[in-house]
Amino acid sequence: MSASTRTLRGYPRADGRKGIRNVVVVAYLVECAHHVSRRIVSKVDDLDVHLIGFPGCYPNEYASEMMRAVCTHPNVGGVLLVSLGCESMDRDGLLNHVRDSGRAAQLLVIQESGGTASTIAAGVSAVEQLQEELSRTATVPMALNELIVGTICGGSDGTSGISANPAVGRCFDALVAQGATCMFEETGELIGCENIMAERAATPELGKLIQECVAKAERYYRTMGFGSFAPGNADGGLTTLEEKSMGAYSKSGASQIHGLIKPGDVPPRGGLYLLDVVPDGEPRFGFPNIADNAEIVEMIACGCHLTLFTTGRGSVVGSAISPVIKVCANPATYERLADDMDVNAGKILTGEASLDEVGEEIYQQVLAIAAGERSLSEALGHQEFILTYKSFEPIGPACLPVRQ
Template identity: 75%
Template sequence: MNQPGSASPEFLAWPRSDGRKGIRNVIVVAYLVECAHHVTRQIVNLANPQDENAIGDVHLIGFPGCYPNQYAYEMLRAVCTHPNVGGALLVSLGCESMNREKLLADVMATGRPAELLVIQEAGGTKATISAGLAAVKRLQAQAAKVQRVPMQLHELVVGTICGGSDGTSGITANPAVGRCFDALVAANATCIFEETGELIGCETIMADRAITPELGAAIEACVAKAEHYYRVMGFGSFAPGNADGGLTTLEEKSMGAYSKSGSSPISGLIKPGDIPPVGGLYLLDVVPDGEPRFGFPNISDNAEIIELIACGSHVILFTTGRGSVVGSAISPVIKICANPETYRRLAGDMDVNAGRILHGAATLDEVGEEILQTVIAVASGAPSVSEALGHQEFILTYKSFEPIGPGCLPVRG
């Protein structure tokens, strides 16, 4: 596989006040409690182009809970100030516990246009929808004034996740993503792999790849935490669909998931919302700290995608063997299909057919290069398949995390 060199690709992006750059310039409309969800959804539906072939640049996000949760607040703050976001409209019912004024101030402090609507004060459903549409138009006009600037490959943050895995995932799509990650890390880009609950048994080999002994110990500890959490919950990350798809053991699934990380040194361990300080390969710990309090670590793949995005991911690489059709709000999702039969059935939802490897029609390096070129194309403005289909999934639930330790991040040079 070719490694990016001095002629690294360049594309245009939107500059943000924190020095990051966005490959999209979307407006997010966020409900701050489930009671505001319908009103918020109506604003988004009416604000987006009605042409079925158009890609809407107004995205629906939100948190359904009424009770306070610091994780949920930090996640909303992180996604509302993501580099792919050009402005934010917050929609509150008025009596929930989310600190709407602080969230508004945090978003505005980044230089982004942001507004707040409180349904109880705005006059109810119809009045808030009308006010929301006017607010979105103002936000779009202000976001459009940002002049695009050149962006280099090393400024990209790329996350990866697997979903609907089967017996082909660890043979084709996952290691091909690993090849792509190796090329990106070699170009000093930032790559994030995740789900310590699906990496049980791989902690020692990950620790061996850590850039410091302290980081290696932290990686082993976070996997041990995941194992304990799943044991208490009484259900691990091995789903019935995995077995139906030919996976036989948790170890087999873990090694397949692990192969997405490639072979580069692991530079750091982060938690949802942490922004990697420099380029390199990072492990994202998505299992809550402490004893289980809020149920399963992630109730679906979509929750993990959002956590990768909260860590700054511009693009998400999603591998699937049995098939998945999800995308995401905020950051494009690139679908890489591991199984040639699945690709035959769901080709309209996939960006890359890694199943060709099984038939000898392509090598891991060739598919890894294809994934890399797809990342570059999407970063340059081409829509991923899920974007073109209108997928903008978003889900956020309750969790609790402690700050990462001092040995978890690399020291800036």
């Protein structure tokens, strides 16, 4: 890959990290506050004001940790919390956590603010105040090795594993070589690849943990009675679970795997990391992630500044907080959905470009979006966000071995 000639500028945060965006987040703390929060964001009508939230009323440590992580993500500059007033989420604790991170934050409680209309009006005013504060934020130089990039595949078909996914892998290798942090996940879609990944692990202990991580995903799926192979995958030409797994695996490139993390764990240094998205303990939460955006949210909680989303059949989703770059594997899909696709990896199949050339194009897109250009889903206003119940145990030291 060619060396970067772009100058990245980041928004400095008190914890030393830097953001490539400076968004205001409006976060509902229970589904009962969702409508009011959505109306606040709609009335403000600004691409840099994002709606997120947690629908549940019953407490869940995972959800609480995720909300703390995403509300203090480097791309977030200010936060408005919207509470009904009787949900279990620790709203004051979350508010203090955000303020302690150096960010401006406000809280509205619907039961104390006069109801729907008055809370919406107060919320619009609060967001405008936050925007005014953020407008005074000065940027600072940001190096490529401060960037965290994730990848996910959705709507995969028979072309995904031979064009878009391996092209993302080439981009990942280039980013890792320059000190950036890259993250891949979907452990349920990596069944059968655990031994290959173990061979790439930085230490034998990490390799064993990777094997156990995939075995956990296999047990989870078997217990719940489902797998990662969906009807749409078959309709798109994928024939076996192994074929899908190898295609998903190719997004990781060929670099050494430096660590195994769980949602909310921020990698301590540059390198390639595997994100374990399957809950720990006995299976009890249904699908590990009910949609691709649930996994994007988990990567955001791990600090991802942006996400590379590969698709063969087509997907139009984006994400709140962190931009999504769409890489389309299938040239026919790209032709139909060109307005939603940032990169046409289908050129590999038509002979118009090589794998290395598309990998370079993706790499340049990463730099462009990190430098401030908007991805297509971002410009279209996509701000999907899903957060549900899960349970995870803390990672151990073998998950993050010290690299030599």
